[in-house]
Amino acid sequence: GENVEQHPSTLSVQEGDSAVIKCTYSDSASNYFPWYKQELGKGPQLIIDIRSNVGEKKDQRIAVTLNKTAKHFSLHITETQPEDSAVYFCAATLGAGSYQLTFGKGTKLSVIP
């Protein structure tokens, strides 16, 4: 089955700096890669996603890049703010024709004011 590795497990940045979280996946047939943000005591919320026919996608201060050859994708948050502090999960579909997700283990991001 699909295996998703996520790094780092914890990340601290100064307010205003950028944060980058990286994930690798094992199944070359995976074609959908979402990112979720989970605030303390709440359920995860989809913040951005990318499909395998696209290399990069941006939404205001967040962006996701995908390298299909290397089988890795990354979340970039610019101009970080204290409200960006949360746990971030990457995920990948099991393979072609499937939308069942396998999740990474999460990155706890702390933005220091």
Add this chain to the structure above:
Amino acid sequence: DGGITQSPKYLFRKEGQNVTLSCEQNLNHDAMYWYRQDPGQGLRLIYYSQIVNDFQKGDIAEGYSVSREKKESFPLTVTSAQKNPTAFYLCASDWGTGELFFGEGSRLTVL
């Protein structure tokens, strides 16, 4: 407002008891999912259902059971056979596209 409602938010259980976690959605989604979250372990799939009256085991189904009698409801029963049930349980739904909408979660503690 459309969304997913999980209840109860907190639940305490004695060893040997079965408990049922409720999940209701009014998003008209076809697919519903149950995930278990443990510290440092990410989200692991317990069961999922793509249509009414049909469901499949996920990666960690042992000790759990589900039903899908209505499109909007997907309750999860944690049975006494689950050896380590203390965890945060998340219900989710989607149109089968992978874009999951999650509930607020239910925290189960075994005393």
